[in-house]
Amino acid sequence: MQPISTLRCLVLSLCFLLSPPLSAAAITWEGTQKSLLDAKYEIAAVGGGITYLGVKEWNWGSSSFRFNDEGWFGMDTGSGGMDKLGHMYSSYLIAEAIGNGLSRENEPEFAATYSALWASSLMLYVEMFDGYSADHGFSYEDVIFNTTGIALSYLRTRNPELKNLLDYRLDYRPSKGMKGFHPVTDYSGMRYLLAVKAAGIPALQDTPFKYLELNLGYMAQGFKAEDAPYFPERSTEFFVGIGFNLDELLFKPLAGHLGRVGKYASTVSHYYQPRGSYIKTTLHERTDE
Incomplete structure (x- = not known):
């Protein structure tokens, strides 16, 4: 199996096997309210930033709702898969930021669960309105990588040993x-x-x-x-x-x-x-x- 195919299979496996277990038993209305209050600044900052970028940079509202099959890591795609890893990284950062806010006054399991809930909601907000953009469209590939990034953050927040062992990072130098x-x-x-x-x-x-x-x-x-x-x-x-x-x-x-x-x-x-x-x-x- 080629390394790129292996990478794609690994990401898909992480998405479906390690996705946060956000069941009805794990999430309560009281917990949701508490998490919103405990991480209100992080959630507001992310939500506001997303809305600004959506209107200003992502051309939200320029099209009727549409789907966009963007592909994965192929040489015929728009970025060779870098946009997918970027979605994973952005979702991961959002979940980490909210998780850090929740960890100040809550147990790791609570912080992990509700940071995943809020990050998933915010990234679904992005994808839904991308569906109304002539430049983007709703991409199920993006949703999968969003989920993978949030799942990784969930596992790190809930398991300090994993957090001490594994990081997901960006190296950027302007081209x-x-x-x-x-x-x-x-x-x-x-x-x-x-x-x-x-x-x-x-x-x-x-x-x-x-x-x-x-x-x-x-x-x-x-x-x-x-x-x-x-x-x-x-x-x-x-x-x-x-x-x-x-x-x-x-x-x-x-x-x-x-x-x-x-x-x-x-x-x-x-x-x-x-x-x-x-x-x-x-x-x-x-x-x-």
Whole structure:
């Protein structure tokens, strides 16, 4: 089986096997009200930001409702699958933000369940109104990857051991074609990575290996018209890498000196991977001249 097919099967399996068990027994009206109050700032910020972008950037209301079959990771798609990993990442970040808000005053199971509920609702809101956009349309592929990102956040929030072991991160450096900072749509400048942290393995926590990570990543370049002068052909790369755990290496040891700034930097390091903080080698690549 090709690596890209393996990746797609893995994501689909995560979606259907690890989706948050949001059953009627797990969710109550009282719990929903409490979660809204406990994470009101996070939910309001995300909802407001989505609405602004939908009207301003995503062309909501420009079409009657329609479906859009966008494909997966094919070379004939609009981004080689980077938009799908972007949906997974955005949904994951939203669930993480709401989960962090809920974790301040609630148990992990409550925070995981209701952050998944709110993130799922917000992302369904996005997809429903994308259906009324001439530029997008309702995509079931997006819904699947949204669910996968939320499921991953759910598992991390509910299981601290998994949170200490696994991160999902974005590495972004603006590409020449997009001419500016576009961390949502500049696919040629992006890499998405799963980072397995040695510090999350009990046997390695007190060894020098705790400063290292194993990265599994994917990137695609040359799929947009703006890329043409800089990328003569479409290409994708599935890679593995070894990187530094910046939280263990810098932010935890210097926490007393860095204060609040260090705390924020520590949090960001679990979601953003700076270019140059890891070395990679290609597992599989494709080109389409």
